[in-house]
Amino acid sequence: MENPTRNLTSSSRAHAVRKLFAGAAALMLASCGPLISFGDDGPADDVFSLEYDGANVNTSDMATIIYVEEPLMSDGLGGVDVAVALENRKRTSLQGVRWSSNSTDLIRDYFIRAIGSVSGTRLLGQGAIDVQAGCRLGVKVWAFEFVPGVSAGDDRVDIEVEFILIRYNDNRLIGQPTFSASPQVSAANGEDIIDAFHDGMTNISREAGKWLAPLAGECALGE
Amino acid sequence: METRASYVLVGGFVLTFLAGLVAFAIWIAKVDLDAEYRDYDVYFEGTVSGLLKRSIVYYSGIPVGDVRDITLAPDDPSKVRVWIRLRAEVPVSDASIAQLQFQGLTGVAYIELSGGSPDAPPLEPHPGQERPIIQSAPSPILAIFESAPNLVNEAILAVGQIQKLLSDENIASVSGVLRNSDRLAGNLADSTDDLETMVADVKEILAQTKTAAAKINQLVENSNALIEDDAKQLVTEAITTMQTATTLLARVDGMVAANEGAVTQFVNTSLPEVSRMILDLRVTARNLSRLMSRIEQNPAGVIFGTKEAEYDLKKRSTVEDGN
Known part of the structure; x- marks a missing residue:
């Protein structure tokens, strides 16, 4: 028969390891910022259309x-x-x-x-x-x-x-x-x-x- | 008693004698008092050597007139004008030809007229001419005399060529040919036996040829029999095949006829659309090819863009992207 206390200890240890990996992954993603850029928001561009202003003679x-x-x-x-x-x-x-x-x-x-x-x-x-x-x-x-x-x-x-x-x-x-x-x-x-x-x-x-x-x-x- | 002369008798005798004398003179001179004459001019090119005044003019070999005068042509000294007088009944027209002829080898010249027709209108002088002009033709004898020097030269040349042909070397060659011909004839005569052998061989060959022809004839007959037997079946099958093909073509023709409208519509309307679609597909394919090249060269640049300078209107210069 298994010891419940031992099971609880091993489960909390696995949970801590997962947190550690998640933190490391977040740190790695943050360090990739200079490598991968999704663009600078900057000021918005002015968007113009090209339309014929004259009368449309059909x-x-x-x-x-x-x-x-x-x-x-x-x-x-x-x-x-x-x-x-x-x-x-x-x-x-x-x-x-x-x-x-x-x-x-x-x-x-x-x-x-x-x-x-x-x-x-x-x-x-x-x-x-x-x-x-x-x-x-x-x-x-x-x-x-x-x-x-x-x-x-x-x-x-x-x-x-x-x-x-x-x-x-x-x-x-x-x-x-x-x-x-x-x-x-x-x-x-x-x-x-x-x-x-x-x-x-x-x-x-x-x-x-x-x-x-x-x-x-x-x-x-x-x- | 003085004899009384009969003056009437004497005068009559004298007059009769004189009349007889005149008639005799006319008969001697062959003067034809009733004859009428017409004068003509003939212009000859070149010399009329041998022609004199009073020379006779013939028409078809009959004397019909004579030469009255011979002078140089007034307007062309290279020509000779001969004034002739012809009997009026001589048919002279535009077609008449005067030719200078010579009697034998004596050199006595005369004029021979030819042509002309009794029905043709008589030749009349042109305005400004004294007499009508008869056309002239060059004398063939004169032409021969003129070309005689050339004939002599040609003859001399021919004699020279003959001399070359009959050179000693050529004569020796001809002699050699004759000797060879003689030898050949001798050999032919000696080889009569061989000829007989050859004729015998030819006979044998002809006999063999006859046998071969008979075999070929038999072969042809066998082929005919083969064709008659087997070809009938072949022809029957071919007819069946043709009938099947005809049926198939009829079905295809019916199918095409039934869909003619659709085919015509496709050709008239859909082909241009296909053409436009192909053009658009070509543009699209080119763009895709260009995109693929960019992806291969710089995948990140395709997704996130490349770093390039942009033109800043306020600064009126290029600025790096992101600055």
């Missing part, structure tokens, strides 16, 4: 549909960070400012609305992948960045976009223009920089819409 033409592809971002311009082009080909991102979504999605949605309104053509994006379209519009973004100048008054935004219009029926290249804009930044803060991005996108969309309008007939379904 065409009734169902015969001409152009599918806008996801833009291909050059030089790591994609993501939520606002790219900054420095001297000597240095690149970085803007501190405390970021886009509300991946810049590729923002640019694509902006062009769908803006170019569609200017050209009077029905442009469809990701949500309409199963809709039969006459052409696809490839978008290559060569520049989409903030370029700080020597002083705050010299700051500007560079945007350069190449469009590639291809007809599905025969895979014929209909056009491949490149448009660019470099609007000045009125003041060195996040709001004005984003406003400059909007101005540049508006200019490029206007030029692209003028280019696309006479070519839309090439993309009519059944052509």
Whole structure:
């Protein structure tokens, strides 16, 4: 027959050993702080959107549909960070400012609305992948960045976009223009920089819409 | 008593004599008082050596006129103008040709006319010309004389070539060929027995060939029999196979016809979607590949981010992350 007192003594000893291991584990985790960092809380970033401010003219033409592809971002311009082009080909991102979504999605949605309104053509994006379209519009973004100048008054935004219009029926290249804009930044803060991005996108969309309008007939379904 | 002359008789005799004399002169001169003539010019290229005034002009070998004058052409001294007079009935037209000919080897030249038709309109002078102009043709005899020097040169050259051909060396070679031919003929004559042997061999070969042909004929007959027996079964099986294939094709054709609309819709609508999907998949695959590369190179950086400088708008310079 076993001794109850002895059993009690061994149980309390095991409990003490567990506490000791738990304390050692906590100490080890605390010592890992310099090795594993989950980020500095710091001040919150300002989050901005890229939206077309003009009137959304929805065409009734169902015969001409152009599918806008996801833009291909050059030089790591994609993501939520606002790219900054420095001297000597240095690149970085803007501190405390970021886009509300991946810049590729923002640019694509902006062009769908803006170019569609200017050209009077029905442009469809990701949500309409199963809709039969006459052409696809490839978008290559060569520049989409903030370029700080020597002083705050010299700051500007560079945007350069190449469009590639291809007809599905025969895979014929209909056009491949490149448009660019470099609007000045009125003041060195996040709001004005984003406003400059909007101005540049508006200019490029206007030029692209003028280019696309006479070519839309090439993309009519059944052509 | 003085004899009284009969002046009437004398005068009549004199007049008759004179008339006879004139008729005789005309007959001697062969003057044809009723004849009419027409004058023409003929321009010859080059010399008319041997042609003189009064030279005869022939038409088809008949004398029909003569040469009235020979001068240089007024506007081209390289040509000779010959003025001829022809009887009016000679048919001269644009197609008439005048050619300088020579009688034998004496060198007496004359003009031979040819061509022309009685139905053709007569040749008339052009404005500014004294007489109509008959076309001329070069004389073949003159052409021979002109080319005679060349013929002589060619003949001399040919004689030289013949002399080379008949050189002593070539003659010796021909003699050797003749000797060899003679020897060959002798050998053929000597080998008559061998020829007979050869003919006998050929006969034997032909006999063997005949036997072989008979065997081949028998083989063909056997093959025909084989084909007739076995091929029938083979053809029957082939027909069955073709019938089965035809049935299968009919079913496939019906199936395609039944689904033609769906196939057409797939080609027209779904293929572009597939194309777009493939493009998106390619973009996605590229992004995943890029992510995997980053994970392989720096897993912690992918999860927790890399340390990089950011641009501070207030300081207008880059600052290290976290500062």
